[in-house]
Amino acid sequence: MTSIPLIGEAVAVAAEPRLAGAKIGVVTFPGTLDDRDAARAVRLAGGTAVSLWHADSELGDVDAVIIPGGFSYGDYLRAGAISRFAPLMSKIIDAANSDAKLPVLGICNGFQILTESHLLPGSMIKNDHLKFICRDQTLRVENANTAWTVDYTDGQEIIVPLKNQDGQYIADEKTLDALEAEGRVVFRYVGFNPNGSRRDIAGISNAAGNVVGLMPHPEHAVEAGFGPESGLTGSAGDSRDTDGLGFFTSVLTKIVGGDK
C-alpha cells in the first residue's frame, strides 16, 4: 500500500547522532489529537519519537513520555477521569515515581490526566469565561531546572499557543503555597490569564521535577511558519514562533547528559 506517509505521520528526519538514541514515547488515546504534533516536535528537537498505545500493557524501552492534548476518551465525564485507568497509565505512574524518575510531560489533556493520576496536585475546571479559547499565550518560565525546562532560563518569557475548554487550574491554598515554596510552579501566564487559573499558574511539576504538566501547547511552537501568529508581530527578523522547542531539547539534553 502507501509508502509515503500520510500528513502528520512520521517523516524521517536525520536525528543528531548524539540525540538520536534518545527515545521519547508519545501516548495515543482514542481521542488524542496532538500526538502527531508531539512526535514531530521530538523529531525536530533531534530525538526519536515512539508511538505508545493507551491499551498497551508495557511501556517498552523509552527514555521519556509525552501525554499529548486531545479528548482522550471524549472527556464527557471529567477531562482525564477515565484515561488515568488506562493500562499504560499505571506503567507511566510507576516509572515516574521509580528511582529512575522517568521524565513525563503532560500537555493540556495530558496535564489533566496527570492530575487525575495524582502525579501532579490540583485539578482543572472549566474556563472562567465558559468558552473554548485558542490564543497565543505568553508564559514566564519560573523554574528552568525541571527535566523539560533546562534549556530555558529562569524568568524567560516564551510564546506558545493555548487551546482548551477546561483549563482553569485550581488547588487549595495550602497546596498552592507549597507549590510556590518548592519552586514547582514551572510556568505562569503573563499579561493575560486566559482561564482564571489560580495565581496565573500555567504549568507545574512534581517534587522531583521529572513530571511536568501545563495547559498551553509547546508542540505547536516548534517549526517556523507553523507556530504562534503573535510571534510574528513586528519585523520578520524578530519572529518568535518556535519558542516551544526548548521543552523537547531540554529533555533530550537531560537524557543524554545523564546516564544514557
Place this chain on the structure above:
Amino acid sequence: MTTETTKKFNIDTVEHAAKTPDTELPWAELGLKQNEFDEIVKVLGRRPTGAELAMYSVMWSEHCSYKSSKNHLRQFGEKVTEEMKKDMLVGIGENAGVTNLGDGWAVTFKIESHNSPSFVEPYQGAATGIGGIVRDIISMGARPVAVMDPLRFGAIDHPDTARVMHGAVAGIGGYGNCLGLPNIGGEMVFDSVYQGNPLVNALAVGVMRHEDIRLANASGKGNKVVLFGARTGGDGIGGASVLASESFDDTKPSKRPAVQVGDPFAEKVLIECCLELFKGSLVEGIQDLGAAGISCATSELASNGDGGMEVELTSVLLRDPTLTPGEILMSESQERMMAVVTPENIAAFEAVMDKWAVEYSWLGEVTDTGRLIITWEGEVIVDVDPRTVAHDGPVYDRPFARPEWQDSVQANSFTGSVEDAGRPSAPTELAAAVTELVASPNMCSKAWITKQYDRYVGGNTAMAFPDDAGVVRVDEETGLGVALATDANGRYTYLEPYQGAQLALAEAYRNVATSGAVPMAVSDCLNFGSPEDPDVMWQLAEAIRGLSDACMELGIPVTGGNVSLYNQTGTTPIHPSPVVAVLGKLDDVARRTPSGWREDGQAIYLLGTTAAELDGSEWSNLRGHLGGLPPKVDLAAERALGEILINASRDGMVDAAHDLSEGGLAAALVESSLRYGVGARIALEELMERDGVDLFTALFSETQARAIVSVPRSEEVRFKDMCTARGFAHLRIGVVDAAGGKLEINGVDELSLDALREAHEATLPKYFG
C-alpha cells in the same frame, strides 16, 4: 442483534402490501406529492410497504434528490473543458470530488449546508453539520485535514441572533475541536434577511494518495455489508413518526428531536478507524450515513455497484429498541458508516473495529439480482430496484421568471439616493467613515468566533483567518499544500443573480490567488428560498448559469457541492446566497503570502483600476440602502490578477497581499495594517486622477479584480516590469511605516492603529459578551 420488542410490530411485508392494495398510506405527511406517490406505485407495480414508503419519501425529498435544481445543476458537468478535466480525478456525483495535487497526492473537499437544524437547535445543528461533511471526506478514502465555516446570521442587534450565534459557534468549536481538525477560516455576515433562516455552511478538506481513493459502491457478489460506528437511535427521524401506525404499541417514545445529536469523540474514533481500514485495503466500498441514513446508504451503495443487496434490518444495533423498520431506515443518527467487505477480510476488519472499540454489525451481502431486498426477521419488507430510490427520483422543471420588481431594484442606485445624502468628504468625515466601516457588523474582527476554534492542531496550518485564505501543508517533505477560501455576497446576488454568483466565485478565486496558490477546483453551497416561487427559481437558475459560465472562463471545475432550498420565512426568501469555495495548490506553503505587511519602507501597490461602484457595497449597506447593480464582473482581469499574485509569491516579489472586496480599499488598508500592527502612509491622488474618482470612491468602491501588495525595495523594478509586461494596471500608493503606529491617508484625518484596533475588535464582544 434482535430484540424482544421487535415482536410487537405489525410488519407491513411486501407480500402483505401486494394483497392489500387499498391500504391508506401517509404519503402526504411524509412530504410526497400525489404524482410522486403514483410514480412509486407504478415503479413497484403495487403499493409500497411502510418501509418502502419511508425510503422513497426521504430519498425523493428535495434535500436528497435535488429534484428542483437537477436540471440546472447539469451545467456544472456540461460546461467543462479539457483544461478543467486535467486534474479532476473524481467529479460531481460522489460524496466529494477529488483533484490531483501532483506527487501522487490527491485532495478532496466539499461544502454543505446545515441551515434549518442550526436554527432549530444551533449547537447540535452546527456540530452535526461539521460531522456530516467530515464523513463525506472520509468516505472518499481521505484523511480530513481542515474545516471552514461560512456563517450568515440575522441582524446583529436582534435578540434571537445571540441565541443562534452562541449555539452555532460553540457547536462548530465543540465538535470540530474534538476531531483534531484545524478550523482555518470562513465567513460571518449579519443581515436581517437571515433572521429566521440563518445559513450555517460547513466545508471540510481531506488528502490522500491516489491509490487510496474510495468510491461508494457495493460490488462483488457475496461481499458482506457492515454498519459500524454509533448505534442507530430515534434522533433525526423527522417525518417518519407518522409511520408509527405500523406499530401496535402506543406507549413508545415516538416523539424524538428532529435534529440529530452529535458525539464528536465517536466521530474522531471513526476517522482513525476508517483510515486504518483504508491503509489495510479492507473495504471494497464505503458510504457515510447522513441524510436519509440507512435508506440512502443501502440504495446508493447498491445502485452504484452491481445493483443488488440483501440486508436484514433487525441486525442493526439500536439505541432505542422500540424503533420501527421505517424509523430505522430513516434515522439520521450521526457517526455511522456502511462498508462492503470481502469474506476474506472479515477477520481483519473486525480486528480494526476491536482496536478502536467501535461497534459494528453485519447486515447482509451484495447480490447480482439488481434488487435491494430488506428483511425483518426474514420477512421481506423492501424489494426495490435501488436505482429507482437513489437516482431515478422525480425531476422538476420548475417555472421561473425574472421578478417584476427586479427592474425597479436595479434602477435604484445608491449614488444620489436619500441614503447617500451627506457623503463624507472632509478629512474628519472620511476618518470617521473608515472607523465606522471597520467596526461595522460585517467588517469587524471575527476573532470572537475564531478564538473559539483550534487552528493549530495537526501542526500543518500555514495560514488561517484573518488572512485571505486558509493554507494547510499536505506533504511535510516538500511543503506541498492547499489553500481554501469561501465567499458569497447575498446583496450582490439579490441585485443581479447571474453576476452575483460570478462575483462570489471571483472573490474566492482572488482570495486563493492572493495567498499565492493556484486555483484548481470549486465546491458550492447554493442557499436559496423556495423553488416553488418563480422569482426564487429564477434567482437559482441565473446563479447556476452564472457560476457555471464563470467556472469555464476561469478554467476551474465544480467538483461537488450542495443545494439548500426553502430558506424562507413565510413568503419572504433570504437573499440568494451561493457560497462558493475555491481550492488552490501551493508547491511550497512556505511561499504563502500573508495579508499584513511587516517591513518598514516596503512599497505598497494597488493592482487594478477603481470605478465608482457603490451599489450593494458595505458602505451603502451601512446607510441602509440596497439597490442598483453590483460591481462589474471581469473574469479575464481576475485571471490576470491571479497570475500576477501567484508569480509574485513564487518569485518572492511580494511580502504581503490582500484582496479588495467588501469594504473596498479602506477595509483592505486597515486590515493589512492591523494584521501585524504595522501602519502605512498612503497617497491616492494619482489613483484619483488616473481613474477619475474622488477620495471617498477610491476608498469605499467595491470594484473587483483588485488587490494591494507590499513589495520589498529590491523587488520593485522586477515587480513593476511584470505588471507592465502583462498589461495590468498597477500604482504605487504608499509605503509601509513601522514606526508611526498609524495609518496615514492623504486627505483623511490620521487613524491610530490602537484606535482602529479598538473599533475593529470591540463589536462582537459588545453584542455577544
